[in-house]
Amino acid sequence: MFTTYRSRLMQAIVGGAILAGAQSLSFGALADTTLNALFMAQAAYSEDNVRAMTADFEAANPGVKINLEFVPYEGLHDKTTLAQGAGGGYDVVLFDVIWPAEFAENKVLLDVTDKVTQEMKDGVLPGAWTTVEYQNKRYGLPWILDTKYLFYNTEILEKAGIKTPPKTWAELLDQAKIIKEKKLAEFPIVWSWAQAEAAICDYTTLVSAFGGSFLDADGKPAFQTGGGVDALKYMADSLDAGLSNPNSKEYLEEDVRRVFSSGEAAFALNWTYMYNMANGDPKESKIVGKVGVVPAPGVEGKSEASAVNGSMGLGITSTSKHPDEAWNYIAFMTSKAEQEKFAKLSLPIWADSYSSPAVTTGQEALVAAAKTSLGLMFPRPTTPTYQQMSTQLQQAIHAALLKQATPEEALKTAAESAGGGL
Template identity: 65%
Template sequence: MREVKTSLRCGLGAFLLTSLVGLAPARAADLTLNAIFMQQAAYSEDDVRSMTRDFEAGHPGVKVALEFVPYEALHDKIVTAAAAGNGYDVALFDVVWTAEFAQRHFLKDETAAIPAADTAAVFDGAWSTVTYDGKRYGMPWILDTKYLFYNKDLLRQAGFDHPPATWSELASQAKAIKAKGLVQYPIVWSWSQAEAAICDYTTLVAAYGGDFLKAGKPDFQNGGGLEALEYMKGSLKDGITNPNSREYLEEDVRKVFSNGDAAFALNWTYMYAMANDPKESKVVGKVGVAPAPGVAGKSSVSAVNGSMGLGVAGSSAHDKEAFAYIAYLTSKAVQDKYAKLSLPIWKASYDDPAVAKGQEELIAAAKVALPVMFPRPMIPSYQRLSTTLQSAIQSALFTDTTPKDALEDAAAQAARIR
């Protein structure tokens, strides 16, 4: 591991340096912060542990106890700890939980602690991750969307010299690849009954110009929302989507693609580095990445906002120390150093040759996709809406239920959610 630079060159860096004086007295009696992160995707556990050791080295007397859980367990762990009134000081939270956590006071309002100068320096989509009702409940940390990964060799063997620009073109290329017998199922997705499926579905909703809600009422059963699910089901019927996608999460997708068993995959940033790691992949040097496709006449590319933030838990008695830790992890210097599995929230990083080195293609895709990330509904009741939609998607993909019937049933249920 390279040594972390102790000089931070952004507004948060200045905040951190000025905070050192206030933290110095803690040396007499060590203070321990409890922080919860997720196990998979984005920064690795080793990365987080390394960042934390360097933070502790610069903050004598402050220790951080780390807990890592699967993404699928993260929400409920935070809620359970908050209900008990103790537990975590720092929590990693998904963009779709911000409204709920803010309304239920599970996170502290940190608007005043964030330097005003940082507003223009960070992507708007990143700020939306931690913002509710005009207040910021922490700092964005993982700025992410799903990209289209493709196997350059398989496309070349099928006669294609470019990745698909539209979802229709992707289906056509997949059919050609299948017809040549290059792989049995050219496309792999994460459609398990989990938030992963909603993220894939949202990418397509964005491409088709759909909406989840209109005037506060469900609208995903109409227009682009319906077309998105019809595309998903149609790709299964056509035999171009791996049917196991209906039970896959993102790591399953990564492994199938990295084994050379798929020509196309929709996945998060972290897969680019891992699919090019000879210890993890058989397709090193063959990995292409592009923004997810668009739909002719409706969009040029598509992107879901899959970002996550770091916030101070509402029950924490160590607000100042906890936010100093968050400020360090989200600083430009630290994010630039660990930019191989998760790209920085800072706009300037994308023009830094050191950040782009070895992942120029990913950076180029990010510059196009990140400014157009499409949000899932930012509502306090999102978890219930998501569960309803997950069931509808599974019903359409596993049974004879039509996408229209599945989504209309889900819309009727969602209309009763408060």
């Protein structure tokens, strides 16, 4: 997911004014406490942003120091589990919405259900809590609330005579065909379909639109039938028609951002962070002021729109020697004031924030899309063996996109391979 630039904010913040959903917590801690925290070197908040937030925390808590480590998303899971197996190393870790089941079963994260304050329970959006929950327990606090949106180049659509962005996935292909025929973009659509979790997120968005399921009522694979097959057929057909950029098969989200921000694509499916980078940062984009955003489309007769749950949480490892100080740190990082300060990078988890000018000003279109999309976020399966299932699906998607198998054949093979471990 991504690189952003922002000046470091070094102004000290007084503890009580910062907290909103954590007012009852005291940020005082024992002197000379050092916490080790593992974050992602991409997506939503950049390294500079995380360092700025952490500097705010350290200024309000002079007895606590935070050692920050950043790794790419693709290395975040294994870095966390390997450190745990070696006897610790981290106090706080960033984790994806797809990992709580595994991390809970393997006792990687502390159950913090009893630490969650009433203010947090009442103030955080209900859907955000699903990011950190497993079997009615909470294993951290939601931090990055995210889904994928359909971004479009308003100038290209205007030149093509297209008055409104697509509301269905079929209409997206129709509009892309017009744009291609008018030579306004060689490949109008760009995706992140590299053999990685990125492809699963795009696929999940389409599965939700086509009314598919990953698992049946017995917990067995169901993606090889119905909407799961329709979603993969759609992906393959868009490549065959020359409407999707063929390099999408090797792209991650940052590649999508660069192609879209250069003006080469009319449409892109990507996370929240791309909106302000592409639409408002001339150092990063050639199409500033020309970016539209709407919920990912639906399928006629099946859905009005579609969305994937791409959120992430902050948790405390079970091997942490300083769990109280670690809790104070993640409560601060997820607090309403800190989230609103950086709302141009990631939309807040707090319900009240969506009526705050600090959040809405300058990104009214994004907030409007979010009000629909955040209520539709479709989950990837909650299972302790998710990594195995994801790997099988990634291979199936690529087999179909590379024409090594039909979508039906590829997904059938994946279901047979993953089924035994689910």
